[in-house]
Amino acid sequence: MREIKYVEALNEALKEEMERDPDVILLGEDIGKEWQGAFKVTKGLEEIFGPERVRNTPISENSFVGCGVGAAMTGLKPVVEIMFGDLILLAMDQIINQAAKMRYMSGGQASVPIVIRTPFGSGGSYASHHSQSLEALFTHIPGLIVVQPSTPYDAKGLLKTAIRSIDPVMFFEHKFIYKKSGPVPEDEYLIPFGEADIKIEGSDLTIIATSMMVWHSIKVAKELKNEGISVEVVDPRTLVPLDKKTISDSVKKTGRALIVHEAVSRGGFSGEITKMIIDEAFDYLDAPIKTLGGLPTPIPFTPNLEKFVVPDPKRIKKAVIELVP
């Protein structure tokens, strides 16, 4: 199968969906031909679809997300790019009070088929306003779907599903996965929400990892294989809805669970997955569930501190070894 980059996979998904459905439009800062998106996800799209459908917005996050909500309620299918995940915080009212609740508040009359995509995560010394992982905030809000693809394959299939979703989707892309490559078929495919993916099979312990941590965990699993520990890596891919069955079946099989995400551990989604495992697979556990996440700090600027506050393969490996006797 051909290999393409994550950023290219996303670009293809946008292009195919815009070709398929003339109601799909793009909104965002610097997504047009001059800049092509801060991380180049929208490269070449204005050239194909024109400035009416690829709309470069002013720096007005709350208002252009709100504009997307209104457009979605009335028949368009906006895909909104927020230049950095941290900047979502400027649009919280439109996302949480408007988009998420619109169907409910209107007694089922309104649909808000909007996708809000955003790059997130640390690793480039972008400092505290450009590096956070905020996905857990949105998992708390009824009405939102929360997607966090880790590979080019998952990114393309899930973005296409997101664009066809009739409910609002928060779509988190890790900045430092954009340039990673992986197999993506030429033929069209969709990935349904709520289906976790087993990235590596194993029998001694399950790592449930998201986004960049999937890459780290795969690396660790490969290393540990040589040391005689068999690790299974499960990527939920969508946090809401969560594929409880695949995750809990895996834990039932291995008897041990380590949950890893880049976001600050406290209040992170690992707590929710822990609760789910306790509900579904408690009797099968051979060891306490362990979680590993970011330290409780903003993301610092300087490279050594920035690395220090988020989980890395070394720390993941250490946590696995502590759990497997």
Next chain:
Amino acid sequence: MDEDLTDPQLLQMFEIMYKIRQFELTAYDLLGQNMIPGTLHTYAGEEAVATGVCLNLTDEDYVSSTHRGHGHCIAKGADINKMMAELFGKKTGYCKGKGGSMHITDFKVGMLGANGIVGAGIPIAVGAGLTCKLKYPGRVSVAFFGDGASNQGTFHESINLAAAWNLPVIFVCENNLYAMGTDIRKVTANPNIADRAIGYGIKGIIADGMDVLDVYKKAKEAIEHARNGGGPTLLECKTYRIKGHSRYDPALYRPKEEVEEWMKRDCITNFKEKILIGEKHIDQNVIHEIEQKIIRQIEQAVNFAKESPFPENSSALEDVYAEDLK
């Protein structure tokens, strides 16, 4: 030109602008060499704005800044050693390496911080203006922000509030025509941001942001108005950046003729040649000495930054709360 200004004052203006320019060109170089991690946004080209405004301020007055904040820091009197060390991510930097370019802050000189969020500094300056009004009458607060930021809700909400409460805040829009690759004329129908002032019931003034004397004079008027209880002013400075927006931006979205046109108006070269030498007949050696002094200071700052240590990992957990939460 303004007859009130003495030769030493004019030379001071030159020195500050030159210092910002050298700091920025040096930092940009070091960024290219990856001595500075992450990204930074240079103020090169826009020096007349920060310089002309801040020369009317004291350390007691406040400024809030932007992602393009080095010029505001220097004009407000920040220490370039600590600034450079922060850009390098060193322990001796203003933020102990935790902030970097976009978060440099110096409370000692009233610099409330650069800011990574476009438009977020504007309400912060309004809050500082409220402090001035309630606790320190006579002090003022300045919000620097870009043309792009003027389309944030915070612009509207902040000016409205400051006007309604008659706060001593000067809103300085640095209109360099672009927000990253977005031409302001494509996202705003009226390219004169100052025209919006009338809607808030305050005065809007346009200054030539390439002319430090024009900025100085118009800022002086606005700042004195605020100090005397007259309330806010919206001061728009038309300016232009020399470099791209940040790292890796060749700025190809700017037409060549437009760039050339603005480069001819360079605030430092013109001020030096037309005013200092042409009108004031200041000895070129005096100017040259200032330039050499600044170049040495910048070299020292770079050495200071290079020789300083990175922070210890354990410091990552400090400064999250005032005291450790157990």
